[in-house]
Amino acid sequence: MSKEKTKKLLKKLNQKIDSVQNSDEFKEILKTLAKFHNYSYQNRILIQLQKPEATLVAGYKQWQKKFDRHVKKGEKAISILAPFTYKKKVTEEKNVNGQLKEVEKEVKRMYFRPVSVFDVSQTEGKPLPSIDITVQDTNSKLLLPLKKFLETKDIKLEIKELKEGLKGYSQGGKIVIDKKLNDTEKSGVLVHETAHELLHDKESRKDMSKEVKEMEAEAAAFIVMDHYGVEIKSDKYLALYKKSYDLKQSLKRISKIVSEIIGFVDQYFINESIDNEKLKKVI
């Protein structure tokens, strides 16, 4: 794929992201997300341990007040630790005109107390606005050549059942994709993770933000899938990540990997059609 074509597609993607960011639907999503408390790292681990598939959590009353939903009967709470502050009077010695005197002072102290939260899957009521990112299975033929491309790069692939909301991940030399996705979706995720594998190795990972990495990987997926006529709805996903970063800065990197993948897949299809022609002649 030519650099010009990649450039054009990136521009198209950037415009889509901008229009998504300005849409009422997206603003509604952001408003809802903002209502959720940003839990500390420790609490995110606690949530993960007790309910690995949890996506959005809030307290019992918050579900009612902020989201017009309520916790279903019999649901088990997730315990996290919430900080509480209280004031305490302490005496301390203070030097007043060369003499030590005891003075009373009020200080703020903090302690942690377990509180209960619930995941959205444990609640019912008014639906939350959501981003629909399901992709129709319109080009299932892509998966095989993409798998073959991975083989040439010595990257292993595992397809297995992943928890709700997780489509795939890469872990340096290995990519894991969710079994529940249709083949077209799997292809899109595969390109995304392949981009992580090839562009974001440990060396270059260090000084790159998660936001930039996600945008590069998803832009690569968008361009490859677009080339094969599949729309993967990356715009909304990328809109969530985009703050001040302009994808054009990544053009070279994205362009290189995209042409490599498309070059390989196109060649695969050409070879396959030649084989089919030969087969027809034999028959």
Ligand SMILES: [Zn+2]
């Ligand atoms: Zn990613």
